[in-house]
Amino acid sequence: MPPPADIVKVAIEWPGAYPKLMEIDQKKPLSAIIKEVCDGWSLANHEYFALQHADSSNFYITEKNRNEIKNGTILRLTTSPAQNAQQLHERIQSSSMDSKLEALKDLASLSRDVTFAQEFINLDGIFLLTQMVESGTERYQKLQKIMKPCFGDMLSFTLTAFVELMDHGIVSWDTFSVAFIKKIASFVNKSGMDTSILQRSLAILESMVLNSHDLYQKVAQEITIGQLIPHLQGTDQEIQTYTIAVINALFLKAPDERRQEMANILAQKQLRSIILTHVIRAQRAINNEMAHQLYVLQVLTFNLLEDRMMTKMDPQDQAQRDIIFELRRIAFDAEPEPNASSGSMEKRKSMYTRDYKKLGFINHVNPAMDFTQTPPGMLALDNMLYFAKQHQDAYIRIVLENSSREDKHECPFGRSSIELTKMLCEILKVGELPSETCNDFHPMFFTHDRSFEEFFCICIQLLNKTWKEMRATSEDFNKVMQVVKEQVMRALTTKPSSLDQFKSKLQNLSYTEILKIRQSERMNQEDFQSRPILELKEKIQPEILELIKQQRLNRLVEGTCFRKLNSRRRQDKFWYCRLSPNHKVLHYGDLEESPQGEVPHDSLQDKLPVADIKAVVTGKDCPHMKEKGALKQNKEVLELAFSILYDSNCQLNFIAPDKHEYCIWTDGLNALLGKDMLSDLTRNDLDTLLSMEIKLRLLDLENIQIPDAPPPIPKEPSNYDFVYDCN
DSSP states (O other): OOOOTTEEEEEEEOTTSOOEEEEEETTSOHHHHHHHHHHHTTOSOGGGEEEEESSTTOOBOOTTTGGGOOTTOEEEEEEOHHHHHHHHHHHTTOSOHHHHHHHHHHHHHHTTSHHHHHHHHHTTHHHHHHHIIIIIHHHTTTTTTTSHHHHHHHHHHHHHHHHHHHTTTOSOGGGOOHHHHHHHHHHHHSTTOOHHHHHHHHHHHHHHHHHOHHHHHHHHHHOOHHHHHHHHTSSOHHHHHHHHHHHHHHHHHSOHHHHHHHHHHHHHTTHHHHHIIIIITSSSOOOHHHHHHHHHHHHHHHGGGHHHHTOOOOTTOHHHHHHHHHHHHHHHTOOOOOOOOGGGHHHHHHHHHHHHHHTTOSOSSOGGGGGOSTTTTHHHHHHHHHHHHHTHHHHHHHHHHHHTOOSSOOOOHHHHHHHHHHHHHHHTTTTSOOOSSOOOOOGGGGSOTTHHHHHHHHHHHHHHHHHHHHTOOGGGHHHHHHHHHHHHHHHHHTOOSSHHHHHHHHHTSOHHHHHHHHHHHHTTGGGGOSHHHHHHHHHHHHHHHHHHHHHHHHHHHHOEEEEOOOSSOOOOOEEEEEEOTTSSEEEEEEESSOOSSOOOGGGOOEEEEGGGEEEEEEGGGSHHHHSTTGGGGOHHHHHHEEEEEETTTEEEEEEOSSHHHHHHHHHHHHHHTTOOOOOHHHHHHHHHHHHHHHHHHTGGGTTOOOOSSOOOOOOOOSOOTTOOOOO
16 A cells, blocks of 8 residues: 655654654644654754755755655755854854854855755845955955965855855845945956856856846946956856856946947957957857857847837938938949039939939839838948948949849849848847847857848848849749748858858858758648548548657656756756656756766656646746746746646746757646647647658559549449359
8 A cells, every 4th residue: 555645755864873764744844853853863952953955955844845855855954044054154253264264165055045045144144244255355365375275265155155145036136335346346357366256256246237227337337348358368168158147237237328338348349259269269169058148149239230220211311311322322333413503403303213213212202211111220221331332342233233124123122121131130139138048149140340231241142142043023022032031041040150151051042942942841732632631631640649749758758957047147057857767757856067968767856746747837827937027027938938736836847948848848748648739849740740651651643643522433334244143
């Protein structure tokens, strides 16, 4: 007979004694269980003791998290969080350097636990640590030369404890003094600072900027881009990552009027080329966190274009009109004309109208009206002028080539540029905030100071080439834009390392090649709409769905590594979850680092029987997405979130690493619960596998027309004399 669900079998350790095997009744108060354990070892004052996990986490067991204890868990009897916090509070103020160092080391480790952190913060522990950073460091400055390692370790543990305590979100960031900010900034500005101190200091500055508008202003006064640049030129990728994170935070929180000014400073300090040389092209792999920070920097840089993208052209603004005149002058080599007499005004207007028509504007009389739509607004005109000036030969060739055609196949440069700019803004999501989880940065955008404009120049030439290949007319304009978008998207997915490589990829994606790709992807679906084929599809669909279901469950058995995220700062903390081979239990547990290869079941301490699962919820229905400020309700994070609900008010919360894993897990969990698999991935897999299966079954019918209806039944014969009677 199985044990009651409320009884958990555990082992409990106590220093200097043999471990005890115990059955814990989860209905009993935790204090009663601790008293029972203390009585077993004849320990008085049970209220001074607590239970904690004996693994590397050392987290305390509380009434809130006691349901996470599973059969086979190893616990440790230890001093209570309140006692521990009190003792450490006293020890870190010790006059003995060795005692203080050991106490700070313990504090840095214990501060990861929210239960301990709450008790230590209640003793004004945060204030004590900031005082130690502000004044304590000066006290030991004189000793630094003779005991530098000890001083460095002490400061490192102090800052680590501070970061861990603040990460729980118990204390507001607005409470810190200017003196503390100056001290942290000095650690970043000082050359030759210990790596661990520098790393913690950068993390603190990033959190300050992201979590408080007042602190952003104070940090911005203390830290300059020039002081951060040297940290990017080193070889430590973690320091480089935190440095770019601080730059991103300053960029993100800067007022609108300050962002362009900051971008100019970044350009002056050659941040892009430094990142390209020392990070992207360094002889080492880029980890996920660095990829995320580069993606954020890419998004924030492109978002500087939003102002021009949303600015309409003022037809009465002479400076803006002069840009259009300049485009005409460069294309047709027309000299500025002196003030003409009123008699020649009509002639000049007629000439302008003719030239604007050749330039491909929709409004030939007043092309300024073409730029009143937002997006792309004035950004399109900026791109056209950049192309005309920086790639003058290509610009003149495209304009003259199309203006001299008489066969209605001319490509309108003006209209094309406006629509192309709008399309590129959509592809790069100009104006949208960066995602919390995305790592999708493109190295080629870090190879040029005017990467968006160069991107446009390559694509406008591609558009002209594709237009000719399609032999398009003005009626085919939208079709051409769809093909160009597909060409650009396919080239971007290969992550070219430079703009030249991007151009080379596009050369291989001609219109003919796109047609071939489309044809192979379409799998001749038009041929599969006849009634006999649809009936065949309906017949074989259940076995295809069963095949997809087995694949999803096999992937769950392999397991997935999930990243732990919070709203304050990203951390490389991981946990792993996998399904048992018999599909009856989910095994999960925390990991110290991202795993290389498969994680064995026995290293995952926690278990959840599939039979206990009540439901699977996604997106906004997830408990961790309903929490206050949970990842700022980022749209992309919401799309990757799902939760398993079990028992009463218990849940296992997930944020998938990407959309593919999200579909795999939600499909697999729904399959375990006997529900339909409804993800986009399942629909795509079903379409692909059905098409393949149909094609295989119809191989013998190649070039044979399949009728829409079954052949008619012939009339009965007039006699049956042809029937042979075997009897």
